[in-house]
Amino acid sequence: MSAVIERVAPLRWTAALLAALGLRGRTLVIAVPMLWLLIFFLVPFLVVAKLSVSEPAIAMPPYLPLVERDGARMTISLSFENFGYLFDDPLYIKAYFFSIRLAFFSAVLTLLIGYPIAYYIARSSEARRSVLLMLVILPFWTSFLLRVYAWQGFLRSNGVINNFLLWTGIIDQPLVMLQTNFAVYLGIVYTYLPFMILPLYANLVKLDEALLEASADLGGRPLPTFFHVTLPLSMPGIIAGFMLVFVPAIGEFVIPELLGGPDTLMIGRVLWNEFFSNRDWPTASAVAIAMLIALVIPIMILRTAQQRVEEE
Amino acid sequence: MNTPVPVATSKPWITGAEPPFIRISKVTKRFGDFYAVDDVSLDIYKGELFCLLGGSGCGKSTLLRMLAGFETPTEGRIEIDGQDMAGKAPYERPTNMMFQSYALFPHMTVEKNVAYGLYRDGMKKAEAMEKVAEMLRLVQLTPFASRKPHQLSGGQRQRVALARSLVKRPKLLLLDEPLGALDKKLREETQFELIKIQESLGVTFIVVTHDQEEAMTLASRIGVMNAGQIVQVGEPPEIYEHPNSRFVADFIGSVNMFEGRVTEDEPDYIRLGVADLGGSIYVGHGVSCVLDQQLWYAVRPEKIRISRTRPDKTENVFRAVVDEIAYMGNISIHRLKLPTGRLLSATKANLTRHDDEAITWGDEVWVTWDDTAGAVLTR
Numbered sequence: 097m098s099a100v101i102e103r104v105a106p107l108r109w110t111a112a113l114l115a116a117l118g119l120r121g122r123t124l125v126i127a128v129p130m131l132w133l134l135i136f137f138l139v140p141f142l143v144v145a146k147l148s149v150s151e152p153a154i155a156m157p158p159y160l161p162l163v164e165r166d167g168a169r170m171t172i173s174l175s176f177e178n179f180g181y182l183f184d185d186p187l188y189i190k191a192y193f194f195s196i197r198l199a200f201f202s203a204v205l206t207l208l209i210g211y212p213i214a215y216y217i218a219r220s221s222e223a224r225r226s227v228l229l230m231l232v233i234l235p236f237w238t239s240f241l242l243r244v245y246a247w248q249g250f251l252r253s254n255g256v257i258n259n260f261l262l263w264t265g266i267i268d269q270p271l272v273m274l275q276t277n278f279a280v281y282l283g284i285v286y287t288y289l290p291f292m293i294l295p296l297y298a299n300l301v302k303l304d305e306a307l308l309e310a311s312a313d314l315g316g317r318p319l320p321t322f323f324h325v326t327l328p329l330s331m332p333g334i335i336a337g338f339m340l341v342f343v344p345a346i347g348e349f350v351i352p353e354l355l356g357g358p359d360t361l362m363i364g365r366v367l368w369n370e371f372f373s374n375r376d377w378p379t380a381s382a383v384a385i386a387m388l389i390a391l392v393i394p395i396m397i398l399r400t401a402q403q404r405v406e407e408e
Numbered sequence: 409m410n411t412p413v414p415v416a417t418s419k420p421w422i423t424g425a426e427p428p429f430i431r432i433s434k435v436t437k438r439f440g441d442f443y444a445v446d447d448v449s450l451d452i453y454k455g456e457l458f459c460l461l462g463g464s465g466c467g468k469s470t471l472l473r474m475l476a477g478f479e480t481p482t483e484g485r486i487e488i489d490g491q492d493m494a495g496k497a498p499y500e501r502p503t504n505m506m507f508q509s510y511a512l513f514p515h516m517t518v519e520k521n522v523a524y525g526l527y528r529d530g531m532k533k534a535e536a537m538e539k540v541a542e543m544l545r546l547v548q549l550t551p552f553a554s555r556k557p558h559q560l561s562g563g564q565r566q567r568v569a570l571a572r573s574l575v576k577r578p579k580l581l582l583l584d585e586p587l588g589a590l591d592k593k594l595r596e597e598t599q600f601e602l603i604k605i606q607e608s609l610g611v612t613f614i615v616v617t618h619d620q621e622e623a624m625t626l627a628s629r630i631g632v633m634n635a636g637q638i639v640q641v642g643e644p645p646e647i648y649e650h651p652n653s654r655f656v657a658d659f660i661g662s663v664n665m666f667e668g669r670v671t672e673d674e675p676d677y678i679r680l681g682v683a684d685l686g687g688s689i690y691v692g693h694g695v696s697c698v699l700d701q702q703l704w705y706a707v708r709p710e711k712i713r714i715s716r717t718r719p720d721k722t723e724n725v726f727r728a729v730v731d732e733i734a735y736m737g738n739i740s741i742h743r744l745k746l747p748t749g750r751l752l753s754a755t756k757a758n759l760t761r762h763d764d765e766a767i768t769w770g771d772e773v774w775v776t777w778d779d780t781a782g783a784v785l786t787r
Contacts, residue, residue: 306511309478312498313505314525314572324524328515 147381151175158375178382188366188383192390195363198277199345202284203292206341207334209285210292214333215326217293218300229297232290244283244354251279251355275357283351288344292337299333300326335402339395346391363387419643420453421629427490429454429612430475430580435484437470437636444470446636447484452629457606457613459623462633463659468616471633472582475614476505489579499528504578508585510569512557518544518568519553525576543571546605563594570602574609583615587622599625620660624648632656648708653787657706664712664752666705670697677779680705684750690723692779697786707782712754712775714742714767719776728752730771742767744775 101107114124150159151173164171182188217228235243250256253270261267273279303326311321349364356362363383370380420426428451437445445467452458460468473479475486477498486493488502504525512521519540526536544550547567557565566589573581586602587595603626606613617623623630624644631641632655640652651657654665668680668689680689680703689705697703719725728744731751737758744752752775756767767773 304509304511306507306509307513309476309498310505310507310511310513311524311528312478313476313503314576315499315528316524317499317528320528325513 144381144384147377148178148385149174149176150378150381151177152376152378157377159378175378178378179386181379182382182386187361188363188386191361191363191366192387194361195346195348195387196390196394198280198284198362199342199348202281202288202345203338203342205281205285206288206292207338210289210296210337211334213289214293214296214300217297218303225301229294232293232297235290240287241350244287244351247279247283247286247355248274251282274355277356277360279355280352280360280362283355284341284345284348287351288341291340295336295340296330296333299330299336303329331405332402335398335405339398339402342398343391343395347387421451426453428452429456429489430614431485431487432471432475433485433487435471435474435481435486437467437474437479438482443467443636445474445481448636448638450631450638450641452612452614454612455610456628457603457615457626459627459630460614460616460633461618461620461623461630461659463618466633467636468618468633469584472505472584472614472616475580476503476582477501502579503582504573504576504580505582506569506573506584506586508588510557510565510589512565512568512572514557517554517556518549518560521557521568522572522575525572529576539575540571543575546574546608547571562589562591563598566590566598570605574605574611577609578611580612580614583613585617586615588617588619595622602626624660632659634659649783651706651783651785654704654706654785657783657785661708662753663706663708666707668703668705670699670701670703673697673699678784680784684748685726685746686748687726689782690779691782691784695784697784704785705782706785707777709741709753709755710739711781712752712777714744714754714756714773714775716765716767716771716773718774721776723779725774725776728773728775730767730769730773733767733769744773746775 101111114120119127146162147159150162152158153160160173162172162174164173213232217225217232220228248255251273252258253272253274255274257273258267258270262270307325307329308321311325312318316324347364348362349368352360352362352365353368356365367380367383367387370376370383374380420428430450430452432448432450432452435445435448436443448467448471460471462468470479474481475488475493477493477496477500480494491502493501513524516524519537522540522543523536526539531539540553541550544553547570549564549567549571552560552564552568557568560568566586570586573583587598590598599622602613615623615626617626624647627644629641629643630647631638632647633639634655640647640656642650647656648660651660657663658665666680666682666684666689668682670678671681671688672679673695675694677693678691678695678697680691682689682705691705695703713719714728726746728746730742731745732743734741734743735758739755739757742754742756744754746752754775
């Protein structure tokens with residue numbers, strides 16, 4: 097590699113220039129993702145943070161500038177009213193709790209469904225494993241939006257499921273499934289299942305078969321072996337999968353919007369309404385920032401739990 | 409063909425005084441077309457430390473796993489203490505196994521690892537802890553009770569694995585390469601510890617190993633396996649001094665093997681013409697063979713004497729030139745070249761710290777061995 101650089105003149109000059117600036121290969125490699133995060137994560141975050149402390153206005157853009165210059169005077173006006181507003185109106189608090197609860201139970205459901213699937217794949221023969229993993233990832237090949245719309249077709253009163261049940265005579269009136277919390281759970285579990293299965297699979301496939309044999313040899317029947325050996329050893333996978341489902345599910349907007357009813361009070365929908373319907377950008381930004389803060393705590397709890405488990 | 413082995417009364421495999429404790433009869437294990445274990449029959453007695461010895465892929469581990477219940481025999485029957493093991497899951501068998509990788513539960517402390525089997529049997533905590541403490545004392549791990557496996561050295565892990573597999577006092581303990589992961593010095597120390605523990609508990613041990621020295625040190629009897637079959641069963645000296653085939657002679661220790669034809673066949677001696685030696689070997693005991701039959705003669709390096717002066721005998725005396733000497737400390741291995749070009753290895757104990765007269769490279773020497781020093785092999 098370095099031999100190539102030495103021989104090609106432009107490369108050599110570039111390398112010399114970078115070296116003069118104190119940049120080495122290692123720094124450059126790190127710099128690319130750092131720059132990416134800086135531009136696409138930190139800068140937008142700062143914009144949102146700035147918006148959240150601005151005052152709303154009926155204007156374009158719909159907020160007052162933070163910094164005003166009047167000749168030699170410079171005024172910085174920070175408004176924390178937007179955050180206070182979140183506590184005044186019970187709607188926001190309710191939406192937060194509803195979102196966290198829904199995300200939590202969705203993650204638990206995904207875990208309960210995903211674990212046996214991941215376990216089965218991990219215990220399959222190697223040839224079969226790759227086929228099964230493909231099937232898990234297959235839904236990603238179609239648009240997520242399309243798949244959620246498809247569920248509408250299944251769940252609506254004259255949808256596939258109701259028509260089938262009416263036809264068999266199990267029910268004589270269509271079930272109300274669409275625009276219920278049930279449909280939201282269904283949508284979230286369906287969409288996020290691969291995010292649970294994959295980390296669990298990655299963990300379970302590493303599980304040393306000899307440990308299971310050792311347990312059986314020492315008198316452990318299959319069920320005690322599972323609870324005393326397999327489950328505790330798959331804890332890092334469980335936590336990773338749980339985080340991958342729980343965290344994005346809190347801010348989920350599309351699924352509750354398309355499948356949920358008016359009582360599905362998810363924070364993502366509230367945010368959308370503030371931003372697009374009310375055109376109250378500062379309040380919407382405050383909602384987003386508050387959600388971030390509310391999320392950081394459960395994430396940190398899960399992270400420390402994960403680290404503790406991994407250390408063992 | 410071979411001189412008889414002296415009969416001792418404490419050896420049930422000779423006296424037949426008690427029924428075998430483990431009966432493996434006509435057991436075969438097939439994986440597809442591959443015969444991992446091929447028609448093996450073996451009786452093992454109570455309190456034995458039996459070694460299954462063989463190279464990798466010889467079927468010794470498969471046989472062990474069938475005893476533990478991890479594999480089911482394709483054909484044949486395994487009995488432990490009079491009980492047929494067919495259809496019995498590992499957790500229903502009176503056996504415990506010490507795994508080659510130790511298979512310690514990484515998320516449990518030493519104490520919990522050892523107690524695992526006791527808890528699975530529904531033992532109360534107080535009683536279990538007492539047994540665990542006793543077991544940890546036996547393997548000298550008491551100070552490490554609350555450590556996790558990754559905080560232990562290889563030797564300590566090996567002892568945890570041993571304690572865990574012994575705490576339930578199984579009728580039969582199966583050990584898969586129990587000392588394989590230890591370095592040489594630790595292995596030697598642990599061998600004797602293992603024998604001591606086995607004797608003090610009286611548990612029957614079956615040890616799988618590829619290390620013939622380990623088998624020799626540990627075993628009451630050795631079963632040598634090759635290609636899924638047991639080729640010879642016997643006590644260590646019997647296996648070493650009276651191998652029944654070229655495979656066993658070659659596998660255990662090092663050996664000089666000669667191919668020859670019977671030129672004289674008398675009741676009290678035979679003579680083999682060996683082209684490699686450019687002469688003949690005189691065997692000082694009768695062998696059931698016919699004239700001109702092809703036989704093999706195996707003589708171990710330590711049975712061969714080397715000297716500068718011609719030995720005072722006429723049979724089995726050959727000239728040779730020292731080609732190479734490997735100094736091992738306690739012994740030196742001499743590689744000798746015969747006039748026919750055939751190489752011969754002979755060991756010499758280094759009895760003194762310095763020897764001015766020592767045989768050295770290029771020396772012309774005389775080589776000889778006693779007329780009963782080698783084994784005559786028919787296969």
